[in-house]
Amino acid sequence: MRAETNAKTVRIDIRTTAGVKRALQEAAAAKNKTVTQFMLDVALVEAARVIAERRLFSFNDEQWEAFMKALDAPTKPRPRLEALFREPSAE
Numbered sequence: 001m002r003a004e005t006n007a008k009t010v011r012i013d014i015r016t017t018a019g020v021k022r023a024l025q026e027a028a029a030a031k032n033k034t035v036t037q038f039m040l041d042v043a044l045v046e047a048a049r050v051i052a053e054r055r056l057f058s059f060n061d062e063q064w065e066a067f068m069k070a071l072d073a074p075t076k077p078r079p080r081l082e083a084l085f086r087e088p089s090a091e
Helices: 018-030 035-055 061-072 079-086
Strands: none
Touching: 018 035
16 A cells, blocks of 8 residues: 555544553654654554455465365355345335
C-alpha cells in the first residue's frame, strides 16, 4: 500500500492517554520522525498486512491436498437454498 501523493486534505483525530502519547513521542523521536509520520508509517504497514491476509493464504502440501479435495468434491444437496432460488426475486 502506498501513501497518497496529493495534498493532505483529510484529518484523522484520535484521543488517548498521556502515557500512550509519551510512548508514541519517544518512539517517533527514536526514528527521527514526527509523531504523525511515525503513526502513519506504522498504521500503513499494519493496514497492508491486514489487507494482504484477507487476499492471500498459503498451505503446506497436506493442507493443499485437503483444500483441492474439498473443491473437487461433489456438492451436497441444499433443499432450503434451492427453494430460495425458486422464489421470485424482490425488485
